[in-house]
Amino acid sequence: MAGIQLVGNANNTTAAEVEVNTKATRVVIRPDDYGSLGIYRLGANNGASAMAAGLAAASPIYAWRSGASNVYIVKRVLFMMFSGTTGFTAGNAIFNLFAARSFTASDTGGTGVTPTGNSNKLRTSMATTGIADARISATATLTAGTRTLDAQPLASIVTAISTATFTQFVNPNTVLLDQRVGEYPLVCAANEGFEIQATVPATGVWFFAVTVDWEELASY
Amino acid sequence: MAAIGTIQLVGNANGTPLEVELNTLALRGVVRPQDVYPLGSYSGAVTLTQTATTGNVTAGVFNTGLFSMPPNASLTVGGGGTVLTLLRTLTISYTWGGTITTAKHINFDAFRGQLSGGGGTALTTPLQQLNSRAPRPASFLAVSNAFNGAVNLQAADPQPFGSVAFAAPTTGGNFSASLFDHAEIGPMVLDYETCIGVKMTSNGTFGSSETIQLSLAATWDEVQMVGQQSNW
Numbered sequence: 001m002a003g004i005q006l007v008g009n010a011n012n013t014t015a016a017e018v019e020v021n022t023k024a025t026r027v028v029i030r031p032d033d034y035g036s037l038g039i040y041r042l043g044a045n046n047g048a049s050a051m052a053a054g055l056a057a058a059s060p061i062y063a064w065r066s067g068a069s070n071v072y073i074v075k076r077v078l079f080m081m082f083s084g085t086t087g088f089t090a091g092n093a094i095f096n097l098f099a100a101r102s103f104t105a106s107d108t109g110g111t112g113v114t115p116t117g118n119s120n121k122l123r124t125s126m127a128t129t130g131i132a133d134a135r136i137s138a139t140a141t142l143t144a145g146t147r148t149l150d151a152q153p154l155a156s157i158v159t160a161i162s163t164a165t166f167t168q169f170v171n172p173n174t175v176l177l178d179q180r181v182g183e184y185p186l187v188c189a190a191n192e193g194f195e196i197q198a199t200v201p202a203t204g205v206w207f208f209a210v211t212v213d214w215e216e217l218a219s220y
Numbered sequence: 221m222a223a224i225g226t227i228q229l230v231g232n233a234n235g236t237p238l239e240v241e242l243n244t245l246a247l248r249g250v251v252r253p254q255d256v257y258p259l260g261s262y263s264g265a266v267t268l269t270q271t272a273t274t275g276n277v278t279a280g281v282f283n284t285g286l287f288s289m290p291p292n293a294s295l296t297v298g299g300g301g302t303v304l305t306l307l308r309t310l311t312i313s314y315t316w317g318g319t320i321t322t323a324k325h326i327n328f329d330a331f332r333g334q335l336s337g338g339g340g341t342a343l344t345t346p347l348q349q350l351n352s353r354a355p356r357p358a359s360f361l362a363v364s365n366a367f368n369g370a371v372n373l374q375a376a377d378p379q380p381f382g383s384v385a386f387a388a389p390t391t392g393g394n395f396s397a398s399l400f401d402h403a404e405i406g407p408m409v410l411d412y413e414t415c416i417g418v419k420m421t422s423n424g425t426f427g428s429s430e431t432i433q434l435s436l437a438a439t440w441d442e443v444q445m446v447g448q449q450s451n452w
Binding site: 002003004005006010014015016017018019020022023024025026027028029030031032039041042043044045048075076080082083084085113115116118119120121122123124125164165166167168172173178179180181207208209210211213214215 | 227228229230231232233234235236237238239247248249250251252253254255323324325327329330332377378379380381382383384385386387388389390395397398399400403404405406407408409411414421423451
């Protein structure tokens with residue numbers, strides 16, 4: 001039986017090609033179809049002043065909460081951290097990424113970095129993001145909102161901390177979450193999200209930065 | 221519903237039947253780049269080398285690089301379509317050395333904004349095509365031509381889309397990081413006169429004998445805004 005050809009939509013006289021030797025059809029990867037919503041990327045750092053010494057264990061330092069409608073597809077969360085002018089007591093640091101569910105009140109404190117207007121869209125014609133809140137510590141812990149964290153983190157970075165000042169302990173763009181094509185992302189329904197918690201040794205002051213990639217879709 | 225029989229999907233010019241894997245029962249696919257014809261895919265980089273600053277720059281807020289579509293670069297193709305630039309990757313690399321008196325931290329923040337206000341040194345005659353048959357790019361890269369030189373970005377977003385921070389101790393060193401990567405979420409789609417600016421800030425003092433070198437590199441596609449080739 002003779003084969004058939006697969007043709008396009010508007011390009012309906014163009015048939016898809018199949019490679020001669022591998023017998024694989026050619027495909028091109030496109031982003032998710034965001035419809036009337038959008039795709040976003042947000043970078044943030046704690047600012048010019050260092051995180052103060054004496055942070056309590058498991059303190060929230062970054063919080064991200066979805067909006068009241070649509071589906072929020074978190075694809076990637078990147079993290080980096082280094083010491084400032086005062087060194088730490090030698091020890092270990094832990095940075096945990098937790099899924100947060102059933103938000104009824106967002107975290108507070110720090111610096112609110114929720115995009116507004118056209119900010120942080122990957123294309124101006126996309127809709128303004130619908131996330132309820134994105135927030136990063138400035139010099140101290142965030143005040144936890146009302147939400148339920150998973151008992152175990154989605155991801156964790158542990159690193160040895162020396163007494164050295166201005167030393168990189170977590171390299172730039174270290175992955176906390178990176179769900180690539182074909183991998184299941186963190187899918188947040190209304191009032192869900194994630195939080196990063198820090199546990200660091202005593203005495204040291206430090207800086208950090210977080211970058212988040214997400215999509216907002218009507219369904220997924 | 222019962223199957224209606226079997227059919228084979230064959231190629232176009234090749235006329236080759238598509239294969240299905242014996243055990244996984246998956247169709248074979250090979251990923252090709254975005255069809256950018258009649259425009260192109262590009263890669264470019266600009267570098268600032270500053271061997272000695274003329275003075276200190278403290279808590280500096282100065283723009284170090286710019287990825288921009290200039291106002292005269294709207295490329296009209298075919299039936300009056302215009303160009304969309306699809307930013308794929310944006311990378312910053314930085315070295316510091318010489319006599320460094322103050323350890324400090326340095327941030328690179330990448331912002332999306334509007335038309336460049338000028339300034340800096342542009343890569344004016346780029347030949348950055350990844351396929352030499354493509355036209356020259358409509359987009360261009362520019363970098364500050366002095367340590368605190370301005371490459372202005374107007375109406376920038378209040379929040380950056382990429383932010384990296386690193387420690388710069390007095391021993392000198394190297395740093396390189398991605399500010400944008402399309403791999404998971406697709407490209408950043410830049411309309412006419414939209415720009416990407418990278419801002420460098422620091423909390424410390426740069427001495428007059430401190431040397432820095434930084435490079436901003438980008439890869440991007442240019443496609444028609446309208447037409448069957450694009451659908452962007």
